[in-house]
Amino acid sequence: xxxxxxxxxxxxxxxxxxxxxxxxxxxxxxxxxxxxxxxxxxxxxxxxxxxxxxxxxxxxxxxxxxxxxxxxxxxxxxxxxxxxxxxxxxxxxxxxxxxxxxxxxxxxxxxxxxxx
Amino acid sequence: xxxxxxxxxxxxxxxxxxxxxxxxxxxxxxxxxxxxxxxxxxxxxxxxxxxxxxxxxxxxxxxxxxxxxxxxxxxxxxxxxxxxxxxxxxxxxxxxxxxxxxxxxxxxxxxxxxxxx
Numbered sequence: 001x002x003x004x005x006x007x008x009x010x011x012x013x014x015x016x017x018x019x020x021x022x023x024x025x026x027x028x029x030x031x032x033x034x035x036x037x038x039x040x041x042x043x044x045x046x047x048x049x050x051x052x053x054x055x056x057x058x059x060x061x062x063x064x065x066x067x068x069x070x071x072x073x074x075x076x077x078x079x080x081x082x083x084x085x086x087x088x089x090x091x092x093x094x095x096x097x098x099x100x101x102x103x104x105x106x107x108x109x110x111x112x113x114x115x116x
Numbered sequence: 117x118x119x120x121x122x123x124x125x126x127x128x129x130x131x132x133x134x135x136x137x138x139x140x141x142x143x144x145x146x147x148x149x150x151x152x153x154x155x156x157x158x159x160x161x162x163x164x165x166x167x168x169x170x171x172x173x174x175x176x177x178x179x180x181x182x183x184x185x186x187x188x189x190x191x192x193x194x195x196x197x198x199x200x201x202x203x204x205x206x207x208x209x210x211x212x213x214x215x216x217x218x219x220x221x222x223x224x225x226x227x228x229x230x231x232x233x
Contacts, residue, residue: 004159040124040225041225042120042222042223042224042225043160043204043206043221043223045221090159090160091159092159104162104165105160105162105221106161107158107159107160107161108159109157109158109159110157110158110159
C-alpha cells in the first residue's frame with residue numbers, strides 16, 4: 001500500500017445520480033491531487049490542493065466538484081455525469097514543493113467509475 | 117501532434133530479456149523526465165527520475181534521456197514476470213521541487229508490458 005486510500009474501488013452510476021469519491025492519505029503530505037485516467041489517453045490532472053487551498057483547476061466541467069476539508073482528506077463530488085466521464089479516477093498526494101527534495105507523487109489505487 | 121508520444125503496446129517478451137521502452141516528445145523545453153510503473157488495478161508509482169540528458173541507473177533499470185533527439189528510454193535488464201505492468205513516461209518544464217511542479221507533468225499514454233515466464 002502506498003499510504004493513499006481511495007473508496008469506493010468501483011462505482012456505477014446513472015447520469016442523474018449524485019455520488020462522491022473519497023481519498024485519504026496517511027503520509028503527512030500537504031498537497032493532494034485528482035487525476036483522470038481514460039483508456040489510451042494520458043493522465044489528466046483535474047485539481048490540485050495545497051494546504052487545503054485549491055491551486056489548480058484545469059477547466060474541469062462543473063459536474064465535478066472537489067472538496068478538501070483538511071490535508072489528509074480529499075473528495076470529488078459527482079453529479080449529472082455523462083457516459084464519457086467513465087474512467088479511472090486517481091488521487092495522489094505529495095509534500096508541498098520547497099521542502100528540499102523531489103516531491104514524489106504517491107497515487108492511490110483509484111476508483112473505476114462507470115456512468116450509464 | 118501530441119506533446120508526448122508513447123507506443124501503447126502491448127509488448128510481450130520472454131523472462132530474462134532486455135526490455136526497451138520509449139517516449140518521444142515535441143517540446144524541447146522539457147527538462148525533467150520520469151518513468152512510472154502501474155500494475156493492474158493499482159495507481160502509478162514512480163520508478164525513475166532524471167534531469168536533462170544522460171543516463172541514470174537503479175538496479176535492473178536504466179533511464180536514458182537524449183534531449184537533442186527529444187527521446188527518452190527505460191531499459192529493464194534481466195526482466196522478471198513481476199515487471200509486467202504499464203509503464204508511463206512523464207516530463208515537465210520546471211523542476212518538480214519548484215512551486216507546485218507536479219501539476220506541470222505531461223504524461224504519455226503508457227506501454228503495457230508482459231514478461232512471459
